[in-house]
Amino acid sequence: MGIRNCVDFEIGVPNVSTLMELGQILNDLKPFDDQTCRSIIRDIEEKTGSNSLNVGIKTIVTNLYASQKDEDPAGTFADAMIEAISYNNPAEL
Numbered sequence: 001m002g003i004r005n006c007v008d009f010e011i012g013v014p015n016v017s018t019l020m021e022l023g024q025i026l027n028d029l030k031p032f033d034d035q036t037c038r039s040i041i042r043d044i045e046e047k048t049g050s051n052s053l054n055v056g057i058k059t060i061v062t063n064l065y066a067s068q069k070d071e072d073p074a075g076t077f078a079d080a081m082i083e084a085i086s087y088n089n090p091a092e093l
Contacts, residue, residue, distance in 0.1 A: 013056070013057055015053070015054050015055055015056050015057075015088075016053050016054075016055050016056070016057060016060060017052060017053055017054055018051055018052060018053060019041050019044060019045055019051050019052075019053065020051070021053070022041065022044075022053055022055075022060065022081070023037060023038075023041050025057070025060060026040070026041075029064065031064050031067075031068065031073075031077075032073070032074055032077075036074045039074065040074055040077060040078045040081075043075075043078045044078055044081055044082055044085070047078075047082050048082060048085050048086070050085075050089075052085075052089065053081075053085055053088075053089075054085070054088045054089050055081065055084045055085060055088055059084050060081070063077055063080040063081060063084065064077060066080065067080060
């Protein structure tokens, strides 16, 4: 069973709370090369002005899979994450 199927079950998992945690997830899943992952993290931090995420792992995995179909998967993933962050942390943005 792949990771995408696993997150469809109701399992209590805390939200990913920091960009450092997101970086570790990207490092573990390897959807992009290391330089691209660092660029994504920098882009998110610059656009949100924060290091906090408060985003669920299912959202992250869904955004990763959806972004792979785009012409610019890294940019699409970063934008989707920024949108998720702003939805979950409206007072911070």
